[in-house]
Amino acid sequence: GDLQQQCASLVEEEWPRQATRLDQLLQPADGTPRSYVLVGQDGVVFGHGRVGITADPPGSALLTSVVIGHQHRGQGLGKTLVRWLEQVASSWGCTYCYLSCEAHNEPFYRKLEYLAAGRATCDRPVLKALGSKSVSALEAMLTRRVGDVVGSIWLRRRLVVEVPLQKRDHAWVELSIASQLSGISSVDNSDWTTHIVELPYQPQVGPSCGLVALRMAGAALWLAKGHDFDSKIGVTAQLLEAAQHGGSADGEVFQISLLRDLAGVLGLRATIVGVEGVQGYQQIVDLLQDGLVVFPYGLGSDSRSPADNSARAHYGVMHGVCKH
Secondary structure (H helix, E strand, C coil), X not given: CHHHHHHHXXXXXXXXXXXXXXXXXXXXCCCXXXXXXXXXXXXXXXXEEEEEEEEECCCCEEEEXXXXXXXXXXXXXXXXXHHHHHHHHHHCCCCEEEEEECHHHHHHHHHCCCEEXXXXXXXXXXXXXXXXXXXXXXXXXXHHHHCCCCCCEEEEEECCCCCCXXXXXXXXXXXXXXXXXXXXXXXXXXXXXXXXXXXXECXXXXXXXXXXXXXXXXXXXXXXXXXXXXXXXXXXXXXXXXXXXXXXXXXXXXXXXXXXXXXXXXXXXXXXXXXXXXXXXXXXXXXHHHCCCEEEECCXXXXXXXXXXXXXXXXXXXXXXXXX
């Protein structure tokens, strides 16, 4: 009807090459991507935006065709529309919102806390039967023919920030360790010596494994002293501290020394130590008597600690250590 025609005109005025089909603009309520519009009291469409679920990376949202009519810009409607679409994405359980834009629109999205990101693709039922290689080949062909229609700058915003700590009791840790030991050795679990500490658990959101490990370790130490760790420093403040000390605004920590410095921000005392060889088990047990161990490790089969400044570093916090 008239609403669809207004939306089509608005989108095609902004991106003439997009060749929008009217029947794709407003999807049924149970399908994705979905279109949302800002409409005035007189029935005039002020703005339009679409939000869908991403196939790659999975579990995030992709915003497309976000536009405010030229005559209605400068009134805060763009921010209202984007935040509205983000709320929809959050209600679907998405952890990030992705979008692409042209260079002149990047400052607007930067003000809305969007950061540089890799390309994302929208999840479409029709593509599921093709397989990832076929989809990639199709996308490459379309890009060669028409270019990146909606822009070449990819950005994303983290939707989930404050993730509550969850309790993992001693029995849960013992069961988890026993399960892992049974998978890597034919020796009876009773032949293993273990030293286990209790830790609160926090799910990781985005590339922030170092901060999550540090937060879990810090929470365990502060709670052991009868303090409320969540009131000490929140995830948002931790992200800001990481960025100010040389990490990324999304929580990536590339240096072991940076992790040590951030521990100090949390009110913790941290030291970098090397642990290896046959004495390693006892060294770790000694460390776990009065503290906790956060450790870096590499990707793939190479479990050696990555060099400082390695972008491929992952971080974990030790629940305990086992010796056969």
